[in-house]
Amino acid sequence: xxxxxxxxxxxxxxxxxxxxxxxxxxxxxxxxxxxxxxxxxxxxxxxxxxxxxxxxxxxxxxxxxxxxxxxxxxxxxxxxxxxxxxxxxxxxxxxxxxxxxxxxxxxxxxxxxxxxxxxxxxxxxxxxxxxxxxxxxxxxxxxxxxxxxxxxxxxxxxxxxxxxxxxxxxxxxxxxxxxxxxxxxxxxxxxxxxxxxxxxxxxxxxxxxxxxxxxxxxxxxxxxxxxxxxxxxxxxxxxxxxxxxxxxxxxxxxxxxxxxxxxxxxxxxxxxxxxxxxxxxxxxxxxxxxxxxxxxxxxxxxxxxxxxxxxxxxxxxxxxxxxxxxxxxxxxxxxxxxxxxxxxxxxxxxxxxxxxxxxxxxxxxxxxxxxxxxxxxxxxxxxxxxxxxxxxxxxxxxxxxxxxxxxxxxxxxxxxxxxxxxxxxxxxxxxxxxxxxxxx
Amino acid sequence: xxxxxxxxxxxxxxxxxxxxxxxxxxxxxxxxxxxxxxxxxxxxxxxxxxxxxxxxxxxxxxxxxxxxxxxxxxxxxxxxxxxxxxxxxxxxxxxxxxxxxxxxxxxxxxxxxxxxxxxxxxxxxxxxxxxxxxxxxxxxxxxxxxxxxxxxxxxxxxxxxxxxxxxxxxxxxxxxxxxxxxxxxxxxxxxxxxxxxxxxxxxxxxxxxxxxxxxxxxxxxxxxxxxxxxxxxxxxxxxxxxxxxxxxxxxxxxxxxxxxxxxxxxxxxxxxxxxxxxxxxxxxxxxxxxxxxxxxxxxxxxxxxxxxxxxxxxxxxxxxxxxxxxxxxxxxxxxxxxxxxxxxxxxxxxxxxxxxxxxxxxxxxxxxxxxxxxxxxxxxxxxxxxxxxxxxxxxxxxxxxxxxxxxxxxxxxxxxxxxxxxxxxxxxxxxxxxxxxxxx
Numbered sequence: 001x002x003x004x005x006x007x008x009x010x011x012x013x014x015x016x017x018x019x020x021x022x023x024x025x026x027x028x029x030x031x032x033x034x035x036x037x038x039x040x041x042x043x044x045x046x047x048x049x050x051x052x053x054x055x056x057x058x059x060x061x062x063x064x065x066x067x068x069x070x071x072x073x074x075x076x077x078x079x080x081x082x083x084x085x086x087x088x089x090x091x092x093x094x095x096x097x098x099x100x101x102x103x104x105x106x107x108x109x110x111x112x113x114x115x116x117x118x119x120x121x122x123x124x125x126x127x128x129x130x131x132x133x134x135x136x137x138x139x140x141x142x143x144x145x146x147x148x149x150x151x152x153x154x155x156x157x158x159x160x161x162x163x164x165x166x167x168x169x170x171x172x173x174x175x176x177x178x179x180x181x182x183x184x185x186x187x188x189x190x191x192x193x194x195x196x197x198x199x200x201x202x203x204x205x206x207x208x209x210x211x212x213x214x215x216x217x218x219x220x221x222x223x224x225x226x227x228x229x230x231x232x233x234x235x236x237x238x239x240x241x242x243x244x245x246x247x248x249x250x251x252x253x254x255x256x257x258x259x260x261x262x263x264x265x266x267x268x269x270x271x272x273x274x275x276x277x278x279x280x281x282x283x284x285x286x287x288x289x290x291x292x293x294x295x296x297x298x299x300x301x302x303x304x305x306x307x308x309x310x311x312x313x314x315x316x317x318x319x320x321x322x323x324x325x326x327x328x329x330x331x332x333x334x335x336x337x338x339x340x341x342x343x344x345x346x347x348x349x350x351x352x353x354x355x356x357x358x359x360x361x362x363x364x365x366x367x368x369x370x371x372x373x374x375x376x377x378x379x380x381x382x383x384x385x386x387x388x389x390x391x392x393x394x395x396x397x398x399x400x401x402x403x404x405x406x407x408x409x410x411x412x413x414x415x416x417x418x419x420x421x422x423x424x425x426x427x428x429x430x431x432x433x434x435x436x437x438x439x440x
Numbered sequence: 441x442x443x444x445x446x447x448x449x450x451x452x453x454x455x456x457x458x459x460x461x462x463x464x465x466x467x468x469x470x471x472x473x474x475x476x477x478x479x480x481x482x483x484x485x486x487x488x489x490x491x492x493x494x495x496x497x498x499x500x501x502x503x504x505x506x507x508x509x510x511x512x513x514x515x516x517x518x519x520x521x522x523x524x525x526x527x528x529x530x531x532x533x534x535x536x537x538x539x540x541x542x543x544x545x546x547x548x549x550x551x552x553x554x555x556x557x558x559x560x561x562x563x564x565x566x567x568x569x570x571x572x573x574x575x576x577x578x579x580x581x582x583x584x585x586x587x588x589x590x591x592x593x594x595x596x597x598x599x600x601x602x603x604x605x606x607x608x609x610x611x612x613x614x615x616x617x618x619x620x621x622x623x624x625x626x627x628x629x630x631x632x633x634x635x636x637x638x639x640x641x642x643x644x645x646x647x648x649x650x651x652x653x654x655x656x657x658x659x660x661x662x663x664x665x666x667x668x669x670x671x672x673x674x675x676x677x678x679x680x681x682x683x684x685x686x687x688x689x690x691x692x693x694x695x696x697x698x699x700x701x702x703x704x705x706x707x708x709x710x711x712x713x714x715x716x717x718x719x720x721x722x723x724x725x726x727x728x729x730x731x732x733x734x735x736x737x738x739x740x741x742x743x744x745x746x747x748x749x750x751x752x753x754x755x756x757x758x759x760x761x762x763x764x765x766x767x768x769x770x771x772x773x774x775x776x777x778x779x780x781x782x783x784x785x786x787x788x789x790x791x792x793x794x795x796x797x798x799x800x801x802x803x804x805x806x807x808x809x810x811x812x813x814x815x816x817x818x819x820x821x822x823x824x825x826x827x828x829x830x831x832x833x834x835x836x837x838x839x840x841x842x843x844x845x846x847x848x849x850x851x852x853x854x855x856x857x858x859x860x861x862x863x864x865x866x867x868x869x870x871x872x873x874x875x876x877x878x879x880x
Contacts, residue, residue, distance in 0.1 A: 004717060005717050005718070005719045005725055006691050006716040006717045006718065006728075007716055007717070007718045007719070007728065008718070008719050009718055009719060009720045009721055009731070010571075010721075011571055011718075012568045012569070012571050012718070012731055013567055013568055013569075013570060013571050013735075014571065015567075015734075015735065015738075016568065016731045016734050016735060017720070017721050020738075021734045021735075021737070021738060022734075024734075024737055025734065025737075044523055044524050045523075047515070047518065047519060047522070047523060050518040050519075050522045050523075052503075052514070052518060055499065055521075055746055056496050056499070059495065059496070063492075074492070075487070078487065078490040078492060079487060079490075081495075081706050082487070082490045082704045082705070082706040083484055083485075083487060083490075083704075083705055083706060084484055084700070084705045084706075085706070116556050116708075116740040116741075116744075117740060117741050119738065119739065119740055119741045120739060120740050123738070123739050123740075127453055127455075127593060128452045128453055128456065129452070129453075130453060131450075131451055131452050131453050131454065146738060146741075149737070149738035150738045150739070152738070153567060153735060153738050153739070251446050260524070264522045264523075265522065265523055265524045266521050266522040266523060266524075266525070266744060266745045266746050267744055267746055268556075268740065268741065268742065268743065268744035268747075269744075276446040276447055277444060277445050277446045277447070278445070278446065278447045278448070278449055278451075278452070279445045279447070279448050279449060280449045280457070281449055281450075281457050285445055288446075288447065291449070291452055291456045294455075294456050294461045294462075294464075294465065295453075295455065295456060295461075295593060297461065297464050297465075297589065298455075298460075298461060298559065298563070298586060298589035298590045298592070298593050299559065299560060299563050299590070299593070299739065300556040300557060300559055300560050300563075300708065300740065301557050301559045301586075301708065302708065303708065304556075304706060304707055304708035304709075304744055304747045305706045306495055306706050306707055306746070306747055306750060307708075307744045307746055307747050310746060
């Protein structure tokens with residue numbers, strides 16, 4: 001009996017066959033298939049500063065914190081690190097200090113849940129908010145594919161809100177709210193990445209942040225703010241805008257934090273700050289964080305305290321400032337972003353049918369072209385031109401191929417940027433020539 | 441404005457207010473509230489062998505494996521440990537070697553997904569199998585509360601199957617299957633812990649294991665086998681029965697593995713072995729593991745490679761045998777179990793209204809009494825008698841208080857067992873006296 005089959009994919013939850021989940025697989029596979037291609041696709045952090053000794057050093061630093069700051073004896077410290085532990089995690093005090101220092105966010109540590117990366121934070125929030133079949137989620141489009149995928153797993157419909165050049169079209173947000181409510185739906189929250197968004201690279205202006213908060217308050221809407229890239233402005237002075245959460249005086253914002261780009265991805269540690277006050281069925285009022293923790297207890301129990309300790313040690317080494325801890329990283333990313341934008345300008349002088357935006361920081365630039373950009377073009381790019389990037393179509397919740405592609409600068413050297421752009425220019429020139437030529 | 445409220449718990453997914461999720465919270469809270477009580481409640485592993493140096497040593501051992509066995513240079517090894525990585529994890533080869541050695545299970549490493557503890561493994565399997573509103577899950581009752589909780593989060597109805605003295609009543613399983621199908625439901629799988637089950641302590645006989653596999657095949661049912669305690673027989677010779685997966689020749693069993701009890705809980709590493717063959721919508725056939733990995737990519741992305749390396753190093757130190765790695769631990773648990781059972785016999789000589797089972801291994805013993813055992817009795821036990829245990833009611837999917845309680849021997853010393861049993865005997869004697877006395 002060759003190739004016997006036990007199940008059909010249609011026997012499984014429909015999410016596993018959804019474009020949002022297959023997308024991630026396709027992009028990983030093509031990268032594995034063309035390992036020698038230059039990748040302007042990967043949004044991974046740079047590896048230049050990875051240090052073999054760091055995890056051990058950070059673990060030791062965190063142990064010292066347990067002893068000196070928290071007064072734990074050796075037995076207690078071993079229990080903290082090795083045993084089952086607090087569902088909400090053991091970094092809450094350090095996260096609160098970090099947010100106060102770097103973001104001017106004042107937070108009760110008990111409103112923080114430490115999670116298995118920011119992805120779990122997102123998942124817990126979506127699970128909590130999808131209470132019934134009328135509930136829908138709004139998300140700025142184009143959207144991070146991890147958000148769409150998590151929503152799919154929870155059968156949580158996502159209604160796109162136009163991003164546009166300003167990062168979020170507030171009029172469209174209001175229109176989508178009206179449309180959803182007219183259809184009998186209950187919009188629970190709007191997902192937004194206000195700083196150097198993935199994939200658009202765009203940031204919301206300070207005025208739009210305030211308007212968005214006012215709108216959320218007027219419309220009784222939560223905002224789910226995802227901020228993995230905020231620490232990486234390309235500005236020489238490192239100037240940053242306040243996060244939505246820093247401006248939030250009415251507990252409208254659930255804030256998602258990641259240490260993947262600011263410390264390392266391999267710890268898989270992130271967090272959610274959810275200080276919304278929830279009345280329980282017994283009348284007692286607690287933080288939304290506590291409800292998220294109940295969910296977490298049934299998804300991953302708690303985040304590895306060993307992994308948390310690695311991150312905690314890194315925070316402690318820099319007095320809990322990640323701005324301080326990422327001086328070298330910020331310089332790399334800012335330099336790469338400037339080089340990429342300059343490189344595009346040099347290769348596509350005006351007038352050119354190729355355009356791009358100039359983000360003020362982060363990892364991503366969007367290049368627009370006068371033809372649809374699909375997976376077939378990416379495959380040709382990898383095979384014939386040796387350069388990888390991401391079709392923007394992957395970040396839209398429909399199957400139409402958008403005429404744009406995303407470039408990432410985080411995991412390449414300046415030399416790879418130059419060579420990668422040469423290859424991309426060759427591809428785009430070839431594609432433009434083909435399309436201009438009359439059909440044979 | 442004091443105590444302002446932003447949300448009502450009824451605005452959130454109903455699972456957060458479900459007894460299955462509140463149960464865990466209550467049990468944690470009472471333990472925190474009475475820190476000086478002797479806990480015969482906690483199912484945590486013993487802390488006696490926790491070693492400050494172990495994580496660093498195991499991490500180094502795993503690095504040596506990356507270099508010597510996998511040929512990774514320093515840059516590649518740093519990428520493996522610190523960067524985003526393979527969704528299915530980096531321990532698959534070692535898990536396969538462990539299963540071959542300790543369980544005589546022969547497995548393709550690609551059918552393994554390394555997860556954030558066994559809880560995530562369970563969650564992924566349930567998410568995959570709950571494909572639509574007709575799907576239901578069967579679970580041997582009493583059931584591990586983490587299974588019930590995960591099912592609640594996914595709106596996956598759980599139909600109890602009588603456990604009974606043999607661990608699983610096969611006639612009732614057949615009856616429940618018939619009943620579910622008659623009601624238009626589609627039973628997807630039956631969850632079972634064949635070895636030293638939590639909470640019952642009971643193990644399935646070899647004959648019942650074979651009958652269960654035959655029934656699963658005849659009924660086209662998957663079995664989800666959870667095996668956190670199998671390595672801890674109380675038998676002096678360490679004799680164990682083959683797992684369902686070891687007996688499974690027809691890919692009926694999805695096997696859940698945990699390193700929480702055999703290495704340490706703080707790494708939060710477990711796995712699922714899912715070698716069922718699934719035909720995709722494109723006609724290609726792959727492992728169920730690959731479908732679970734797609735789900736995982738949207739829940740936690742991947743399991744921390746640093747945490748995986750800690751577990752991997754421990755496996756490598758013992759040639760991938762966890763039987764070999766747990767000689768001391770097995771002696772502790774077996775000794776504690778025998779002491780507890782002997783202690784019960786000494787304190788409740790026949791004829792006694794108090795009974796208990798005598799498990800052949802694991803962490804748990806069930807004590808039966810002639811009155812309902814509820815949270816109020818537990819609270820009185822903690823406050824007045826200084827001993828904690830777990831009402832069996834928490835493991836049943838209805839609100840009736842079962843006349844039984846679970847004792848755990850894993851996280852106590854022999855002295856604490858003796859003293860804890862003295863206190864428990866005082867409580868039960870007092871409760872029996874109260875109930876025998878005419879109402880005042």
